[in-house]
Amino acid sequence: MTPSTDRSAPWWSHGYVWLVIAGPAAVIVAGFVTLWLAVRTPDPVVDADYYRRGIEINKTLAREKSLLPALQGRNHAATPTADPQ
Numbered sequence: 093m094t095p096s097t098d099r100s101a102p103w104w105s106h107g108y109v110w111l112v113i114a115g116p117a118a119v120i121v122a123g124f125v126t127l128w129l130a131v132r133t134p135d136p137v138v139d140a141d142y143y144r145r146g147i148e149i150n151k152t153l154a155r156e157k158s159l160l161p162a163l164q165g166r167n168h169a170a171t172p173t174a175d176p177q
Contacts, residue, residue, distance in 0.1 A: 103109055139145065
């Protein structure tokens, strides 16, 4: 038998090599994009008076909750019934 002298193509000409390289490369690019976003837009600092503002929000919600029966009545009057009599 004679040894085969078949030359294979270089590694970069095979599609599967690029398929294997593409996954980690995409993760590295996504990591740099995430790092850039994190550095560019830092998280806002919590206000020093967050507790007082929370209480004000709760008072506003309590006032709006007192209007709830009126809103339910309005919605009921505007909604047609399924069985008209």
